[in-house]
Amino acid sequence: MLRTGQRLLLTAGLILAAAAALTAAGAPLRVNGSTTVNPVVAEASDLLRAERGLTIQVDTQGGSSGGMAALGEGRAEVAMVSRPLNPEDQTHYPKAHFVATRIGLDGVALVVSADVWKGGVRSLTKAQVRGLYEGKVKNWKEVGGPDRRVVFFNKEAGRGTWEVFAHWLYGDPKAAPLVTLPEVGSNEEGRSKVSATPGSISQLSAAWADGKRIFAVGIRQDDGRVLLPTPAAILNGTYPLSRPLMMVTDGPPQGAAKILIDLLMSPRGQALVKKNGYEPAAVGEHAK
């Protein structure tokens, strides 16, 4: 029964997609997924539109997992993903053969609002982050900050940023405790809300922490060392929340998808990666 329903939904989707394709100049290349990868791909797509007349649609519905779902269901040809692929991606879509091309590296930063930063919170231990996430630490003064309540804006489940964070903190996103927090979706939303809300903390792509309105705090190790999401630390993998930025296709990239990915891997594309604050793909360890 369910299968029939799903097939119906899929058929409806395909008809709509076909209609959309007919109205555009040729079949568009549909790209969907992570808001972290998006700025780079959007700029690369602009170049291809101008130079080669390609039609490329870039969407960010549901983040990395949303992109994988779109790819698996045939609603997109390329998924933008800002976390390592996990076994569920394959088990959900057994017929697909996902091929990931790493175009860059990024770190997930723990970002705080200006008042928290100026109040003296420059680094947090893993245990403190856990306390903040689970609601046990309710006031910043408990971790050496100002006397202000903690507002934890949690990245939605399914976002690459959240999965990397949960993987670091609990070993496995599935092992993360059940918490009830206000949620944020895209990087844009996280950035604007943390900068506008006193006493707030959230998980955010390191490249988006500008150090003016939102600040990336370091991670304090047991031996007192503080790990910051600097380019060098992300490249050599010493920053624990490093992650790959990837373009995923079903099977090896072909046609327009190949043109787009080839551009991203070329020196011009890699310059776009750097320009947006991420680390280039050619060097560095695959962050896992």
Add this chain to the structure above:
Amino acid sequence: MRNTGRRRLELTRVASLGFTALAALVFLGMLVLFGVESLPVWRHLGLGYVTGTRWFFRVHEFGILPMVYGTLAVSAVALLVAVPLGVGTAFFTAEVLPRRARRTVKAAVELLAGVPSVIYGLLGVLLLRDFVVKLLAHWDPLSGDTLLTGGLLLAVMIVPTVMTLADDALSGVPADHRMAARALGLTRAETALQVAARQALPGLVSAALLGLGRALGETIAVFLVIGRQDNQWPERLLSVQPLANAGQTLTTKLGGSETFIAYGDPLHWGAIMGLGLVLFVVVTAVSLAGASLVTWGGDRA
């Protein structure tokens, strides 16, 4: 000549019947689709799906009551603000303004109704969040993302709908009735409030209901300012405190990333489709009530 005219009429009748049937079929099809897709969750939880107050998809707990509450709370706030404003404006345009000015004002208001909702959402993020924090200072909100913020934003969005429909209702009152009232010595204000308002009452109520229909279904604007915090079932229903907390509505849940994760897990997917079904039924009921009042009012006029 007469023959072709009749044939054309026949064609029109068949075509309109056909398209009406098609619309009805699509509507029924959607209802059935949502029903079938959400079947696993009804089978698994039964009514507990509607009465449960905990939603943790990773352990397969699906209770939608806090989201139903969130939807009702933001809609109630929206109506409380938008109906007096919208109907009040309609009295002004329909009863006070000269006809030419009325058209201009109405066109301007209807223009507001056409602004994409994401624009309203971004304006809400920019302007409304700080305002609400100050407004609710006594209840000490954690951030500017609250149910009240969502409700106020919705109010701004539905005022044009309420206003323009209420204006239609008031302008629909026949001029004879007004003239008769004036001839009997009623003042202009008495004519407006006692004659026109009473006659237009079904239309005014339906304006509010159609505004409510829009409020219930609105997603992206509310999504940006409500905080999207699950499981916010208030301890006391009738107090201001829950409005100062972040929350979640049926639509903001559906607009979130969970919709993309749910696929592939029949129970989770069923729970998401169940949200759609509940929303669909509620919005349809409200819109039907609004539309039938319009017809009723039209019959009476």
